Amino acid sequence: MPRSTPALVAGAALLVALAGCKPTESNELKAIIGAVLINGTGGPPISDSVVVVAGNRIRAAGSRADVPIPQAAEKVNGAGKFLVPGLIDLHVHLGTLAGPEYKPADYTRERIEENLNTYLYFGVTTVRSIGTDREAGFAVRNAERSGKLFTARMFTAGRGFTAPGGHPSQEVGDIARQVATPEEARRQVDELASQQVDAIKIWVDDLHGKQPKIKPAVMEAILEEARKFNIPVTCHIATLEDVQFLVKNGAAGFLHMISDTENLDPDFLAELRNLQLVFAPTLVRKELGWLFQQHPELLSDPDLKRSVDGDILSAVRSYLAAHPFQGVPPEFQTDLRNTRRMADAGVPIGVGSDGGSAIDFPGLMTHRELELLVEAGLSPMQVIVAATRTGALALRRLDELGTVEPGKRADLLLLDANPTEDVRNLRKIDRIMLDGEWVDRDGLKLH
Numbered sequence: 001m002p003r004s005t006p007a008l009v010a011g012a013a014l015l016v017a018l019a020g021c022k023p024t025e026s027n028e029l030k031a032i033i034g035a036v037l038i039n040g041t042g043g044p045p046i047s048d049s050v051v052v053v054a055g056n057r058i059r060a061a062g063s064r065a066d067v068p069i070p071q072a073a074e075k076v077n078g079a080g081k082f083l084v085p086g087l088i089d090l091h092v093h094l095g096t097l098a099g100p101e102y103k104p105a106d107y108t109r110e111r112i113e114e115n116l117n118t119y120l121y122f123g124v125t126t127v128r129s130i131g132t133d134r135e136a137g138f139a140v141r142n143a144e145r146s147g148k149l150f151t152a153r154m155f156t157a158g159r160g161f162t163a164p165g166g167h168p169s170q171e172v173g174d175i176a177r178q179v180a181t182p183e184e185a186r187r188q189v190d191e192l193a194s195q196q197v198d199a200i201k202i203w204v205d206d207l208h209g210k211q212p213k214i215k216p217a218v219m220e221a222i223l224e225e226a227r228k229f230n231i232p233v234t235c236h237i238a239t240l241e242d243v244q245f246l247v248k249n250g251a252a253g254f255l256h257m258i259s260d261t262e263n264l265d266p267d268f269l270a271e272l273r274n275l276q277l278v279f280a281p282t283l284v285r286k287e288l289g290w291l292f293q294q295h296p297e298l299l300s301d302p303d304l305k306r307s308v309d310g311d312i313l314s315a316v317r318s319y320l321a322a323h324p325f326q327g328v329p330p331e332f333q334t335d336l337r338n339t340r341r342m343a344d345a346g347v348p349i350g351v352g353s354d355g356g357s358a359i360d361f362p363g364l365m366t367h368r369e370l371e372l373l374v375e376a377g378l379s380p381m382q383v384i385v386a387a388t389r390t391g392a393l394a395l396r397r398l399d400e401l402g403t404v405e406p407g408k409r410a411d412l413l414l415l416d417a418n419p420t421e422d423v424r425n426l427r428k429i430d431r432i433m434l435d436g437e438w439v440d441r442d443g444l445k446l447h
């Protein structure tokens with residue numbers, strides 16, 4: 001056989017393969033050239049970078065010397081700008097107006113989409129909606145995931161578990177699964193599994209003894225049943241003892257921070273680190289007890305006005321006038337210090353805002369949480385990693401989200417200022433790319 005034959009055969013096969021598919025958007029190449037790349041891994045920023053996107057994936061990312069720029073690519077000049085992965089918020093509640101009043105009737109498909117658009121507007125390209133989603137939420141999640149809906153990526157835990165009468169049923173009623181027995185808990189985990197939830201939520205909090213707390217035997221049943229389906233269980237917590245119990249029984253992650261003690265045993269912290277259990281301290285939710293009273297100017301933030309209905313902002317102003325600043329509870333300092341202790345011990349810290357709950361405004365409060373993590377003592381670079389790579393770790397999607405590396409989905413923020421100098425620069429967004437497409441930020445319907 002002539003030596004050239006195999007190559008000819010391969011060439012012919014390739015022609016046949018190409019003949020069957022016309023060029024589509026998924027083949028499009030884009031190159032962002034000259035930005036400082038902060039890729040989400042925590043490694044040193046790469047100045048004068050090139051990032052090549054093919055379809056919805058990152059094909060190459062590195063310094064200009066190492067990454068060739070394809071001739072056919074749409075070229076975007078990133079000189080003087082900063083490129084980071086899209087942000088991930090691990091703790092949101094979709095389908096609310098975000099105001100002083102919670103109304104189940106607000107939970108519509110349209111509102112959920114508007115909430116997701118709002119996160120996207122703020123550069124949050126992925127959210128985990130954790131504990132309050134019903135039918136409409138699953139419909140939106142499925143539409144987004146199958147490519148029928150272009151908005152922030154949505155992960156959902158469906159409806160979460162609490163004790164009968166436990167937190168947060170005083171706010172959301174029977175949207176929380178108020179479960180009294182292990183048998184009932186198992187049955188309801190099976191139901192969540194059939195809904196293909198991305199996580200399961202348990203509220204483990206008696207609000208300083210004021211509410212019933214879910215029983216240990218019920219939690220054990222939830223964790224054991226969830227393990228059968230390989231569904232990660234993420235828990236709202238407040239005390240060290242509860243975290244220890246939940247770690248022992250296989251919980252995958254935590255929302256809020258240990259608030260009842262600062263006596264965190266180094267061996268326990270090492271265990272959390274080794275198990276790579278992500279904490280999303282959600283500091284901002286507590287701070288909302290006084291944030292706007294202390295800083296009323298925040299209510300005039302142009303992006304807040306853009307993203308929240310004027311009537312809601314008026315209602316929030318009235319609510320705040322009736323709830324004057326009472327001083328910062330000492331517990332908040334405990335949360336900040338424990339967050340720092342955990343970060344120093346190598347426990348993965350993620351970003352959660354609780355956006356959508358009460359006056360916790362979607363997107364804007366995600367950014368406030370980033371500032372509070374810096375206040376707790378994390379460096380801006382640590383906070384960027386928390387908001388990107390660690391988010392993907394918590395979602396079990398490190399293979400496709402969270403960093404700017406070859407093979408990952410192209411969720412990117414091009415910024416006008418350096419976020420490693422000041423995390424508030426993560427709001428100075430020039431352009432957003434989601435799944436390889438530039439987002440029409442001004443065209444997003446937010447409310």
Ligand SMILES: [Zn+2]
Pocket residue numbers: 091092093354357
């Ligand atoms: Zn929450």
